[in-house]
Amino acid sequence: MKRLSIIVLAICLTAFSGSPLFAADTFDLAIPLPLTGKQAKFGEMMKRSYEIAAEEINAKGGIKKKKLHLSFEDSGAKPETARAIVEKLIDTKKQPIIVGEYTSACAKAVAAVAEERKTPYLIVASADDDITQKNYKYVFRQNPVNAHYSDAVIDFLAKVVKPKTMVILYESSAFGTSGAEAMAKDAAKAGIKVLLKEKYEAGSVDFKPLLSKVKATQADVVYMVSYVMDASLLMKQIKELRLEAKLFAGGAAGFAIPEFIDNAKDAAENVITATLWTSQLKYPGAKEYSEKYKAKYKDYPSYHGASAYSALYVVKDALERAKDWTQEGIRAALKASNTMTAFGPVKFEDKEGYQNQNFTDTFVLQVIKGEHETIWPEKYASKKYVYPVPTWRERR
Amino acid sequence: MTAPQVEVLLQTILSGLLLGGLYALIGIGMTLIMGVMKIINLAHGELMMVGMYIAYVLFSVFHIDPYLSIFIAAPALFLLGILLQKYLINPVLKVDAIIPENQVILTVGIGMVLSNIATIIFSSDYKTTPVDYATKAWYLSDIWKASPIELSLSLPWSVSFSFALMITGALWFFLTKTDMGKSIRATAQDKDAALLMGVNVERMRVVTFGLGSALVGSAGCLFIPIYYLYPDLGGQFTLTAFVITILGGLGSTVGAIVGGLILGVFESLTSTYAGMGWAPVGRFVIFLAALIFVPQGIMSLFTRKRFGK
Numbered sequence: 205m206k207r208l209s210i211i212v213l214a215i216c217l218t219a220f221s222g223s224p225l226f227a228a229d230t231f232d233l234a235i236p237l238p239l240t241g242k243q244a245k246f247g248e249m250m251k252r253s254y255e256i257a258a259e260e261i262n263a264k265g266g267i268k269k270k271k272l273h274l275s276f277e278d279s280g281a282k283p284e285t286a287r288a289i290v291e292k293l294i295d296t297k298k299q300p301i302i303v304g305e306y307t308s309a310c311a312k313a314v315a316a317v318a319e320e321r322k323t324p325y326l327i328v329a330s331a332d333d334d335i336t337q338k339n340y341k342y343v344f345r346q347n348p349v350n351a352h353y354s355d356a357v358i359d360f361l362a363k364v365v366k367p368k369t370m371v372i373l374y375e376s377s378a379f380g381t382s383g384a385e386a387m388a389k390d391a392a393k394a395g396i397k398v399l400l401k402e403k404y405e406a407g408s409v410d411f412k413p414l415l416s417k418v419k420a421t422q423a424d425v426v427y428m429v430s431y432v433m434d435a436s437l438l439m440k441q442i443k444e445l446r447l448e449a450k451l452f453a454g455g456a457a458g459f460a461i462p463e464f465i466d467n468a469k470d471a472a473e474n475v476i477t478a479t480l481w482t483s484q485l486k487y488p489g490a491k492e493y494s495e496k497y498k499a500k501y502k503d504y505p506s507y508h509g510a511s512a513y514s515a516l517y518v519v520k521d522a523l524e525r526a527k528d529w530t531q532e533g534i535r536a537a538l539k540a541s542n543t544m545t546a547f548g549p550v551k552f553e554d555k556e557g558y559q560n561q562n563f564t565d566t567f568v569l570q571v572i573k574g575e576h577e578t579i580w581p582e583k584y585a586s587k588k589y590v591y592p593v594p595t596w597r598e599r600r
Numbered sequence: 601m602t603a604p605q606v607e608v609l610l611q612t613i614l615s616g617l618l619l620g621g622l623y624a625l626i627g628i629g630m631t632l633i634m635g636v637m638k639i640i641n642l643a644h645g646e647l648m649m650v651g652m653y654i655a656y657v658l659f660s661v662f663h664i665d666p667y668l669s670i671f672i673a674a675p676a677l678f679l680l681g682i683l684l685q686k687y688l689i690n691p692v693l694k695v696d697a698i699i700p701e702n703q704v705i706l707t708v709g710i711g712m713v714l715s716n717i718a719t720i721i722f723s724s725d726y727k728t729t730p731v732d733y734a735t736k737a738w739y740l741s742d743i744w745k746a747s748p749i750e751l752s753l754s755l756p757w758s759v760s761f762s763f764a765l766m767i768t769g770a771l772w773f774f775l776t777k778t779d780m781g782k783s784i785r786a787t788a789q790d791k792d793a794a795l796l797m798g799v800n801v802e803r804m805r806v807v808t809f810g811l812g813s814a815l816v817g818s819a820g821c822l823f824i825p826i827y828y829l830y831p832d833l834g835g836q837f838t839l840t841a842f843v844i845t846i847l848g849g850l851g852s853t854v855g856a857i858v859g860g861l862i863l864g865v866f867e868s869l870t871s872t873y874a875g876m877g878w879a880p881v882g883r884f885v886i887f888l889a890a891l892i893f894v895p896q897g898i899m900s901l902f903t904r905k906r907f908g909k
Contacts, residue, residue, distance in 0.1 A: 241832065244724040376877050404876035407836065409827055410619045413871035416611040420604040433726050433828045443735045444754045445611070467728050467828070471735050 230273040231266075231523070234297065235304040236289045236314065238281035242406070245432060245463065246306050249505055250329065250512035251276055256496055257516035267520050279305065283313035290314045294321045300531050301326065301522075301538075303515055306508070308332030308378040315343045324535040328515045329508045331456075332378045333386070336561045342531075344538050344552050344560040346518060347480055347511050350379065351386040353456050356566045357427075357478045358390045360580040364591055365451050367424035369397045373414070373438070374429040374455075376403040383429035383455045399423050406434055411441045419447045429455035436468035443471040446596045451476060461506040465574055474593045476570045476579070481507035481547055484578045484586040485567075489546035507547075514545035607749040612872040613865060618757045620864020622822060625764040626837055627844030628771065628856040629815035635788035635851025636808040637693075639703045643684075643711035644841050645834030647813045650714060651677050651820030652829045653722065659729040659824075666729050667759060670821045674814040681813025684710060685806045711834055718831035727829040731756070734825060760822040767818055768857060771811075775853065784808055788851055816841070843883055847890045849897015858898050862886070 235254060238247035258272045266272055277293075279286035286305055293299045294317070302318050302325040305311045311330030318325035319340045327335065327343065331350040336343060361367055370391050374384035384401060391398050399421045404414060415438075418426060426449045428438055435458030442452065452475045458464060459477035468475075483494030483504045493513050497505045505513075518541060523529065526537035539560065542551045548564040555561075568580035572587055579589035601609075626648065633641045654676055655669040664672075688710065692703050736755035740747050775781035786794040787804040795801050844863055848855025863886060870882030894900060 240719060240724045242724075242830065245726065248725075402875055402877070404871075405880060408876065408879070409823075410615055410868065410871075411876070412615040413612045413868040414876045416608045416615075417872050420608045437828070440735050441754075444737045445752050446737075446739065446750065463726070467726075467730065469730060469734065 229269070230271045231529075232273045232275070232297070232299070233301070233303065233519070234275045234277055234289075234293050234299060236277045236279045236286050236293075236302075236310075237304050238306055238310070239276065239278040241280040241282070243281040243306055243431070245461075246329070246508050247278075247281075249461075249509045250304075250306065252501060253493075253497065253505060253509035253513040254516060256493065256500075257513045261516060261520055267523050272516070272520075279310055281307050281310060283309045286310040287313040287317055290317045291321075294318070294323050300324075300529055301519060301534050303519060304328065304512075305330060308335065308382070311335055312378070315340060318342050323531045324538055326515055326519065326538065328511045330379075332382045333558075334378075334382070336558045339559060341559075342535055344562075345558075346515055346547065346550055346562050347507070348564055348566060349558065349561060350382040351389075352563070353383060353480070353566060354387050354390060354427075354478045356568045356580050357453055357455075357476065358387075358394055360476070360568045360589075361396070361425065361451075361453075362394050364589065365425065367396055367450060369399050369421070369423045370425045370427055371399055371418050371421055371423040371449075372401040372427050372429075373418070374401075374403050375406045375431060375434060377406060377431075379431075379457065380406075380429045387427055387429070387455065396425070404434075406431060408434070408437075411438055412445060415441055415445050415447055419445060424450045425453060426451075427453045427455065428459070430458040432458040432461060432463055433467070435459050435464050436472070439468040439471040439475060443596055448595050451591070451593055453477065456480065456507070460569060460576070461508075462503050462576070465571055465576070470599070472571045473574070473599070474571060474590050476568055476589075477576075479507055479567050479569050480564070481510045482567055482569060482576070482578045482586075483510075485548075485584060487546050487548050488544060493546045510547045514547035514550070517545050518543060518550050603748045607751065608872060610749070611751055612868045614751065614753065615757075616865035616868030617861060618754075618761045618864070619868065620861035621761040621764045622819065622860075623840055623844060623864050624857045624860025625767060625819040625822065626816055627841045627848065627860050628768060628853055629812035629819070630841040631845045631848060631851055631853060631856040632784075632815070633809055633812040634845055635853075636784060637689075637703075637805055639689075639701070639707070640842065640845070641707050641809075641812065642704060642838055642842075643707040643714065643834075644812075644816055645836065645838035646711040646714040647677060647681070647834075648816045648820040648823070648837050649718060649829070649831065649834045650680065651817030652824045652833070653718060653727075654817070655821040655824050656722075656727050656729055656829055659731075660727075666731065666821055666825045667763065670763070670818045673821050674818045677817030678810040678814040681810035682806050684813070685809035689809065690802070690805070711838070715831045715834055722831065724831055729824050731825050754826075756825045760826060763822050764819070767815065771815065771853065780804075780807065784811075840883075843887045843890075846887060847898060849894075849899045852897055852899045855897045855899035862898070 237250055258274045262271050277289045305314050306329055308330045311327050315335050319342050324342045327345040329347050333349045333351050336345045372384050372387055374380040388398050454477035456478045460479040465472045494504050521543045522537040526533040550562050552560040569576045570579045577587040579585050630644045651673045654673040655666045658664040658669040689703055692706050733755050737752045740751040783799045784804050786799055787801050844856055844859040848859030867879050871879045
């Protein structure tokens with residue numbers, strides 16, 4: 205009996221070790237992203253989107269007749285884990301291109317490794333401005349930078365709300381801080397006075413002390429940069445305190461995903477948020493992708509998913525154009541990218557002090573009757589914006 | 601002070617008290633276990649997480665209000681605590697080990713196992729119990745029309761606070777008026793003397809651990825309507841409980857209540873006047889100050905006077 209099991213084991217082992225022989229017609233891509241921990245929500249959405257894209261690509265014959273084979277590595281949103289994963293992928297698995305990660309802190313760590321090992325890295329949803337300002341040659345970013353996240357929001361404020369004063373609240377993370385800095389600069393340019401700019405620790409229980417201070421400033425606009433649960437807690441407690449402002453605005457991330465409305469419920473009504481993408485946009489494939497996602501997972505994806513989905517098409521495009529599938533070959537091809545995706549046009553440019561950065565339009569969403577609607581720029585609008593916003597007292 | 605400034609101050613103190621009441625309930629379980637068993641239970645926050653998941657499941661499957669689920673979660677946690685104590689901690693307590701405090705390390709391990717089991721069962725998604733009254737509040741200007749300032753008192757926060765008070769009151773009654781409560785206190789004061797007086801020390805330890813778990817489990821049920829839930833949430837509340845335990849004096853239940861309220865108000869005040877990013881700093885300043893100036897805990901200030909030392 206024992207001998208038999210050893211034989212079986214031996215057969216299994218040879219079968220497995222033999223498999224790379226057949227793997228020659230697949231292209232293996234391991235993607236680091238957070239699947240556990242606080243950012244798991246976003247990681248999961250991106251994983252599903254990568255899978256949808258890979259399925260589509262393989263159904264249409266793969267990349268240069270090679271099947272795209274995905275696997276995922278959980279970084280738990282910890283930079284040191286992300287770093288270790290990518291070192292392994294490059295050094296032992298010899299993967300010629302890295303795609304993925306979510307938080308800015310992790311992307312920074314990965315970018316440093318990729319640059320050091322001369323391996324192209326495509327960032328899909330990490331927004332901290334820094335990452336593409338370091339003269340990295342091998343780091344490409346598909347999503348707009350934090351500094352541009354709020355372009356459309358600022359435009360909306362300037363043309364419709366015309367506020368004089370503003371309060372900025374932000375999470376004390378790389379993403380929160382750079383988002384708040386960018387907004388403060390933009391506000392100064394637009395002649396809006398920032399009365400208070402304060403950070404908080406993610407995961408706080410009670411925002412009321414901070415919010416009552418905000419209330420005393422009587423600012424026209426309250427702008428918040430938060431991840432998901434803080435966003436809904438903030439709005440719930442704002443409603444509780446009857447903190448009145450002409451408009452409540454969020455800087456993408458936590459405010460732009462459906463969970464925000466599910467959790468904050470009526471407190472979310474009429475809140476606007478910056479976003480990089482919506483399923484209502486008329487980019488080729490955007491609608492098909494979001495319907496496919498919705499059919500499978502019951503919710504519409506946010507820009508995180510769309511960017512991840514499109515990233516694989518960008519990789520496919522680059523791999524098809526690349527002279528050879530070496531790190532240098534792929535880098536050159538990525539650099540020359542000029543393609544249209546479900547996420548919008550993708551082209552990596554060196555301008556405004558950024559390197560290999562893609563610049564796309566941003567949009568404003570507003571929660572109208574419990575749904576995210578695109579309201580700005582007006583040519584993309586799916587619904588007319590609601591402004592002025594009723595006070596909390598009127599909403600009862 | 602102008603009216604808006606007064607408003608900010610009062611609202612801050614109000615929020616701080618409400619938060620402090622809940623903190624006290626979290627801290628009291630840890631301090632109870634500390635008093636009787638002389639170990640810090642570092643799985644405390646994870647036990648709270650278990651209580652919250654029970655409330656979450658009851659809400660999403662059976663539509664039971666999170667507040668009512670206390671009556672299911674608390675006994676369940678009591679049982680869990682008893683099992684943990686009987687089959688994991690007690691055997692370790694008996695063994696002489698190289699590290700003197702190896703039970704503490706054991707509790708860290710228990711915490712890790714609990715949070716990873718939760719990840720496997722519920723995934724690491726955030727969960728909430730979206731109750732209808734989540735953002736209901738009472739406003740001063742609704743009651744007193746001419747009020748120069750506006751204060752708001754959140755309904756779920758106040759309900760949670762009152763429940764915390766009631767549970768604490770019941771615990772006080774249990775500890776001072778019942779035989780078993782007296783035995784627990786005797787064990788906490790002097791284990792050997794209690795043993796000589798015929799108290800079943802072993803059993804008291806088991807009951808205490810169960811009681812501490814039940815307390816923090818019900819704190820979890822009180823927290824879920826105003827907060828949210830994910831498997832790794834334990835650590836931050838273990839830390840809070842630990843600070844309160846030190847602040848109140850190791851093993852002092854009244855001290856834990858006072859400590860919880862002080863911590864809540866102090867955190868709120870730092871959030872308002874120093875900035876919310878400073879709130880964790882405030883927490884540790886209090887922690888250090890307690891260790892340096894009142895190492896026996898706040899309650900020692902009163903008792904010391906009484907004995908005229």
